Amino acid sequence: MDSLLYLFHGFSTAIEPANLIYAAVGVIIGTAVGVLPGIGPALTVALLLPVTFKLDPGGSIIMFAGIYYGGMYGGSTTAILLNTPGESASVVTALEGNKMARSGRGGPALATAAIGSFVAALIATIGLALLAPILVKIAVRFGPWDYFGLMLIAFVTVSATFGSSPLRGLTSLAFGLWLGLMGIDQLTGQARLTFGVPELLDGVEVTTLAVGLFAIGEALFVASRHLYKPEKPIPVKGSVWMTKEDWGRSWKPWLRGTIIGFPIGALPAGGAEIPTFLSYNIERKLSRKPEEFGTGAIEGVAGPEAANNASAAGTLVPLLTLGLPTSATAAVMLAGFQQYNIQPGPLLFVQHADLVWGLVASLFIANVMLLVLNLPLVGLWVRLLAIPLPWLYAGILVFASMGTVAANPSVVELLLLVAFGAVGFLMRKFDYPIAPAVVGLILGPLADSALRRSLQMSLGDPMILLQHPSSAVMIAVAVIALVAPFVFRGLSRFQQDED
Amino acid sequence: MTIKISRIPNRPAAVVAVILFAVATITYWDASQMTVQATYGMSASAASYFVALLFAVLALGHIVSAFRPDEDESEAEGADWKAVGWIALALAGLIAAIWFGGGFILGSTLLFAFTARAFGRKALLKDICLGAVMSVLIFLLFNKLLTLALPLGPLERLF
Numbered sequence: 001m002d003s004l005l006y007l008f009h010g011f012s013t014a015i016e017p018a019n020l021i022y023a024a025v026g027v028i029i030g031t032a033v034g035v036l037p038g039i040g041p042a043l044t045v046a047l048l049l050p051v052t053f054k055l056d057p058g059g060s061i062i063m064f065a066g067i068y069y070g071g072m073y074g075g076s077t078t079a080i081l082l083n084t085p086g087e088s089a090s091v092v093t094a095l096e097g098n099k100m101a102r103s104g105r106g107g108p109a110l111a112t113a114a115i116g117s118f119v120a121a122l123i124a125t126i127g128l129a130l131l132a133p134i135l136v137k138i139a140v141r142f143g144p145w146d147y148f149g150l151m152l153i154a155f156v157t158v159s160a161t162f163g164s165s166p167l168r169g170l171t172s173l174a175f176g177l178w179l180g181l182m183g184i185d186q187l188t189g190q191a192r193l194t195f196g197v198p199e200l201l202d203g204v205e206v207t208t209l210a211v212g213l214f215a216i217g218e219a220l221f222v223a224s225r226h227l228y229k230p231e232k233p234i235p236v237k238g239s240v241w242m243t244k245e246d247w248g249r250s251w252k253p254w255l256r257g258t259i260i261g262f263p264i265g266a267l268p269a270g271g272a273e274i275p276t277f278l279s280y281n282i283e284r285k286l287s288r289k290p291e292e293f294g295t296g297a298i299e300g301v302a303g304p305e306a307a308n309n310a311s312a313a314g315t316l317v318p319l320l321t322l323g324l325p326t327s328a329t330a331a332v333m334l335a336g337f338q339q340y341n342i343q344p345g346p347l348l349f350v351q352h353a354d355l356v357w358g359l360v361a362s363l364f365i366a367n368v369m370l371l372v373l374n375l376p377l378v379g380l381w382v383r384l385l386a387i388p389l390p391w392l393y394a395g396i397l398v399f400a401s402m403g404t405v406a407a408n409p410s411v412v413e414l415l416l417l418v419a420f421g422a423v424g425f426l427m428r429k430f431d432y433p434i435a436p437a438v439v440g441l442i443l444g445p446l447a448d449s450a451l452r453r454s455l456q457m458s459l460g461d462p463m464i465l466l467q468h469p470s471s472a473v474m475i476a477v478a479v480i481a482l483v484a485p486f487v488f489r490g491l492s493r494f495q496q497d498e499d
Numbered sequence: 500m501t502i503k504i505s506r507i508p509n510r511p512a513a514v515v516a517v518i519l520f521a522v523a524t525i526t527y528w529d530a531s532q533m534t535v536q537a538t539y540g541m542s543a544s545a546a547s548y549f550v551a552l553l554f555a556v557l558a559l560g561h562i563v564s565a566f567r568p569d570e571d572e573s574e575a576e577g578a579d580w581k582a583v584g585w586i587a588l589a590l591a592g593l594i595a596a597i598w599f600g601g602g603f604i605l606g607s608t609l610l611f612a613f614t615a616r617a618f619g620r621k622a623l624l625k626d627i628c629l630g631a632v633m634s635v636l637i638f639l640l641f642n643k644l645l646t647l648a649l650p651l652g653p654l655e656r657l658f
Contacts, residue, residue: 054645167560171519174553178522181550185543192547193529220586223617224578390618394611394630397586401593401610402603402637406647411598418590429578430511448546 003133010357014365019062023362026063027369030070035078035381037389039396040088041071042328042438043218046210047399049336050407057340058355064333065316065359066366069121071329072272072309073370076113077381080106080301081233089272089308092280096293096300098234103296107240112250112298113305114374115242119251120258120306121367124313127262128320129360132349135321139346144453145465149474151447154324156481157267159436166485168432175423176440179204180448187452199412206335208404209441210328212417213434215400217424219393224425233385240375242298250302253283257306265314267326272311279303313363320344320356323446328435331442338442509565516561523554582617589613602652607634 013019033044045064052060075090080097093113100109142150159169182193183203194200242250260282261275283303284293293300318324323345325331337344342352349356374381404417427434458464466472507513530547589610596606611630612623620626638655641647649655 051641051645051647054647167557167564170553171515171557171561174519174550174557177550177553178526181526181547188543190533190543192533192543193526216586216590219614220583223582223586224580226579226582226619388620390615390620390626391629393618394589394614394626395633397589397614398607398611398630398633398637401590402607402641402649405597405603406641406649409648409650411594414594414597418594421590425583430515444546 003129006133006353006357007129007361009354010359010361011364013058013354013358014062014361018056019059019358019362020365022056022059022063023066023366024369026066027070027073027366027373029063030067031074031370031373031381032070032384033067034071034074034076035384036387036392037078037082037084039218040214040329041068042210042332042435043214044071045329045332045336046207046214047396047403049207049332049339050403052336053339053407057342058358060340061333061336061355062359062362062366064336065363066369068312068329068333069309069363069366070370070373072121072312073114073117073374074381075308076117076301076305077110077374077378078385080109080113081382082385089276089311090305091273092276092304093301093308095280096297099294099296100298100301101234105296105298106234108242108246108298109296109301110378111240111242111375112246112302114371114378116250116254116257116302116306117309117374118367118371119254120261120310121313121370122364123255123258124262124265124310125360125363125367128313128317128363131266131317132321132356132360135317136346136349139322142346143468143471144450144457145468145471146474148447148450148454148465149471149478150322150324151443151450152478153474153481154326154439154443155436155447156478158326158439159433160482160485165431166482168430169436172427172432172434173436173440176209176437176442177444178440179209179437180441180444186445186449197412199408199410203445204416204441205407205413206332206338206438206442207407208413208417209420210332210335210438211400211404212420213424213427213437214328215396216417216421217428217434219397220421220425221428222393224429233382240378246298249288249298252286253279253299253303254306256282256286257303258310261307261310262314265311265326266317267314272308272315272327275307275311276304279307316363320348320359321346323348325439325442328438331435331438334442507565509567512561512565516558516565519554519558519561523551523558526551526554582619585613585617589617596652597650600650600652602655603649604631604634604638604654605652606650607637 014023029044030041033039033041044067048064052063072089076093076097078084079090079094080101083094083098097109097113100106155173159173160166182200184191184201191201257275257279260279264275265272280300280303283299284290287293287297287299289297315327315330318326319330319334323334323343325334334344342348342355401414401417404413424434454464455462465475526547530544530551533542533544533547592609592613593606596602596609608627608630611633612626615626616623638649639658642649
């Protein structure tokens with residue numbers, strides 16, 4: 001029960017006025033970002049990284065986590081009222097939520113989404129507080145070979161296992177790994193892939209890549225497709241409160257969504273999309289009124305919304321205990337930690353115990369703030385949707401470039417940003433996933449150094465990776481995860497041929 | 500030659516394959532220029548060789564999928580290149596402003612106004628004014644309050 005003690009200590013950190021303000025700023029920005037189409041939590045954190053460079057590390061990280069949670073809440077509002085989900089985690093919410101809003105039940109849809117998110121985030125954050133110390137106890141015994149195995153799993157699952165096409169996912173990953181090679185090698189002091197450009201000696205900034213791929217790539221893509229047709233949000237009529245029947249139909253989906261979302265979020269590359277789809281399908285099967293699905297069933301909003309918030313908390317488990325990002329937002333948050341020279345991992349819980357537990361405690365506080373922000377104040381957020389999209393995207397680009405030049409005032413950095421923007425645009429156009437590139441850039445150098453440290457300890461014998469059972473198992477899992485999608489695709493094609 | 504290319508069912512994949520091969524070659528060449536060897540284990544060039552190999556394998560994969568006709572569904576949706584051009588102009592304006600010492604406010608104003616134009620706004624003059632006001636506010640907030648070093652031009656030195 002040490003963790004309870006730490007958690008109480010964390011609360012004393014979290015209720016310091018400065019940290020409360022950081023949490024409040026985080027959830028407000030996060031909700032706004034979730035509501036606005038075109039910007040997700042990953043991009044927002046990436047935009048804020050350079051700006052927060054000089055702020056207090058603990059406070060900034062609390063703010064980033066608030067943005068992450070807030071984005072999950074805010075996304076549901078857009079999905080329900082506009083039918084254009086702000087981010088991929090709320091695509092499923094739009095299915096039933098928008099139908100409910102169209103038939104005049106927008107209020108209860110928003111309410112079940114917000115309360116479900118609250119319940120799920122509450123339970124999942126408790127899960128995080130309980131699970132993290134256990135994982136840390138295992139992870140402190142990890143050698144560099146184990147970390148190498150873990151990173152292999154992360155690479156493969158992020159890019160190959162869950163994407164639409166393993167080939168495209170791996171290509172995106174390779175792009176990130178390639179960028180990760182650039183710069184001076186830490187061990188031998190040699191320059192890799194710098195082509196004589198002095199600005200490249202320090203390597204590629206994660207924020208430049210993330211902002212270029214997400215912000216500029218997205219703006220180019222949306223402009224090129226004319227995806228900015230004005231859409232009017234459906235006005236919320238009547239009360240936002242749920243009837244007794246709504247409560248009765250919602251609470252079980254909330255709990256089931258939490259149970260699905262938390263573990264999947266904690267798995268490498270689980271992300272938030274898969275649990276929302278799973279939850280939706282389960283609720284449709286279990287519902288007492290399955291005929292309502294497709295015309296606005298409240299279970300179809302309650303379950304997926306709980307699932308996506310629970311997965312956000314789940315994502316923090318591997319991020320904090322192992323330093324392993326399992327989603328794009330987590331990858332950018334890892335870059336945020338690194339900006340303050342804090343390396344997430346088991347040692348984080350020893351060296352920065354007050355920071356970690358302060359973060360966990362402020363997640364609880366942020367969750368309460370979000371419930372208040374999203375239920376009584378939902379009308380305010382809907383008004384954000386009245387900002388003309390040309391100004392919104394123009395503002396995003398100004399902020400994106402501002403952050404980049406503020407972090408590194410050089411034209412080379414801006415040229416890199418624009419180049420990454422162009423690449424991001426082409427990747428979107430030809431359906432290549434973005435997240436593997438960011439994960440590759442962050443984890444690539446870490447995997448390289450883990451592997452080299454292992455080989456130094458074994459005096460160059462690569463068998464060290466297989467002699468330790470733990471790393472051997474992880475490498476085996478990575479290989480299976482790499483091969484499985486190709487095999488399964490072959491199987492399904494085989495079945496199609498038979499028909 | 501042109502006839503041959505048009506017979507490839509999935510042309511983007513073929514183009515990607517060529518790019519991947521090029522990157523693989525560059526990476527291999529760069530790694531071969533690295534001379535310092537590690538005493539034990541892997542040298543710094545090993546990771547480069549690995550990534551070069553990965554690129555080569557992925558290029559082969561793209562060639563295979565380029566000749567597989569059933570794989571292109573996401574195609575045929577056109578792009579509004581005029582809008583893309585306006586954003587390119589917006590970014591070029593920013594880079595030029597900073598390159599030639601025009602400063603952050605001028606660059607951001609151009610970026611804002613041209614991007615808004617790309618998204619279909621026609622009131623360019625109004626957007627320039629709005630962009631300028633916003634840039635000044637951002638500059639004051641971040642340069643003075645958060646002491647970030649934004650690029651200075653003649654306008655910024657007035658503050």
